[in-house]
Amino acid sequence: xxxxxxxxxxxxxxxxxxxxxxxxxxxxxxxxxxxxxxxxxxxxxxxxxxxxxxxxxxxxxxxxxxxxxxxxxxxxxxxxxxxxxxxxxxxxxxxxxxxxxxxxxxxxxxxxxxxxxxxxxxxxxxxxxxxxxxxxxxxxxxxxxxxxxxxxxxxxxxxxxxxxxxxxxxxxxxxxxxxxxxxxxxxxxxxxxxxxxxxxxxxxxxxxxxxxxxxxxxxxxxxxxxxxxxxxxxxxxxxxxxxxxxxxxxxxxxxxxxxxxxxxxxx
Numbered sequence: 001x002x003x004x005x006x007x008x009x010x011x012x013x014x015x016x017x018x019x020x021x022x023x024x025x026x027x028x029x030x031x032x033x034x035x036x037x038x039x040x041x042x043x044x045x046x047x048x049x050x051x052x053x054x055x056x057x058x059x060x061x062x063x064x065x066x067x068x069x070x071x072x073x074x075x076x077x078x079x080x081x082x083x084x085x086x087x088x089x090x091x092x093x094x095x096x097x098x099x100x101x102x103x104x105x106x107x108x109x110x111x112x113x114x115x116x117x118x119x120x121x122x123x124x125x126x127x128x129x130x131x132x133x134x135x136x137x138x139x140x141x142x143x144x145x146x147x148x149x150x151x152x153x154x155x156x157x158x159x160x161x162x163x164x165x166x167x168x169x170x171x172x173x174x175x176x177x178x179x180x181x182x183x184x185x186x187x188x189x190x191x192x193x194x195x196x197x198x199x200x201x202x203x204x205x206x207x208x209x210x211x212x213x214x215x216x217x218x219x220x221x222x223x224x225x226x227x228x229x230x231x232x233x234x235x236x237x238x239x240x241x242x243x244x245x246x247x248x249x250x251x252x253x254x255x256x257x258x259x260x261x262x263x264x265x266x267x
Contacts, residue, residue, distance in 0.1 A: 011051065011141050014090030016191050017044065017100075018153070018215060019122040020080035027116035028263040032082075034114045036257055040084065042107060047099040049092030054144040056083040056151050056252035059265040065228060066250045068235065072209050073121075073155045073248035080120035081266045083153060083252050085217060087144055088124075093194060097124055121207065125191030125215055128168050131176040133186045140189050143219055148254060149184070152218040152231060155248035157209050162243055164192065167214060170243045179237065183230045184221040191215045209247065224251030 023031035036055060044050050058066075058081050066077045074080075088096045107113050130140035138146050158167040168190065176188050193210050207213075220227060228251070235246040253262065 012090040013087045013127040013141055013189075014049075015088045015093040015096065015127055015194065016125045016189070016217075017084070017086040017088065017096075017122075018125055018191070018217075019084045020120040020153075021082050021084070021122075022080050022118045022120055023082070023266075024116040024118070025267065028081075028266060029260050031114060031117055032255075032260055032263050035082070035084070036255070038112060039107075039114070042112060043103060044084075044086050044100070047096060047103060049089045049096045049099075051087055051089055052141070052144040053084065053086040055255040055257075056085070057081060057255050057262045057266075058083070058250060058252050059262055060267055062224065062251045062253065065224070066248075068246070068248075071248045072157070073207055073213075077248065077250070079118075080250075082255075083151070083250075085144060085151075087141065090127075093124060093126065097194075097196075123196060123207075123210075124194045126194055127189065128192055128214070129172045129190040131172050131180065131188045131190070133177075133180040133183070138187055138219070140187065143187055143189065143217075146219070148186075148219050149222040149226075150220040150224040150254070151252045152185075152220065152224055153248070153250045153252065154216040154218055154231075154234075154246065156214045156216065156238060156244045157247045158212045158214065158244040159242070160212070167243055170241060171214065171216070175238065175241060179230070179234060184227045185218055185230055186221050187219040189217045189219075191217070213247065214244070223253065 045053050063078050071077050171190060192214055238244055238246050
């Protein structure tokens with residue numbers, strides 16, 4: 001069921017930051033503590049317009065479920081143990097990107113960054129739609145505060161000649177309601193990329209096909225392994241629609257703030 005844009009006149013998602021990062025081996029605990037105890041806030045949530053965030057982790061068994069093996073999204077689909085997702089208020093994407101660029105520069109200058117990590121994918125996305133399994137499900141604006149059991153990051157690339165509007169309509173109104181019905185997959189937020197400015201202080205590999213891509217954050221009420229059958233045939237369902245193809249799928253668990261849980265299970 002498609003959700004509305006949120007409380008009219010109230011808090012609405014305008015854009016999102018999706019950042020997938022790999023700590024260097026041997027630095028897992030140190031990275032986790034730096035990110036959640038400092039950077040999660042100082043690099044994002046204290047900025048104007050940023051109003052929610054949540055971190056996710058992929059253990060080795062979850063990485064083993066990723067695909068497809070020949071993904072055009074990532075050259076190495078096993079890369080990226082930690083995912084962070086953030087919401088930015090409607091109409092504040094430009095301000096959030098500008099603030100983030102300046103803030104990261106300031107953090108570098110003041111010794112507040114951490115080098116033993118690699119950015120696998122970091123991008124601001126525009127919010128396009130939300131689809132809920134239930135008539136009165138968790139609103140998208142509250143999704144990063146809700147205690148989900150897991151998340152699947154799903155990248156879908158529309159075919160050449162298919163308009164963004166047509167792809168969004170098909171995903172939101174045709175594919176997702178049927179795929180989510182009767183499953184622990186309760187909410188999907190659909191996002192499309194906003195190109196990073198040239199001065200953005202983040203190095204990452206390029207992602208070919210970005211201009212045709214929709215990122216979907218699929219929020220689950222259970223550990224992804226407990227309902228993985230829901231996603232196993234999804235690539236075939238997407239391809240059968242003749243609109244797009246799945247270019248990447250990856251399951252995650254929510255981190256447990258204040259702990260180092262999962263840091264010894266990444267490899």
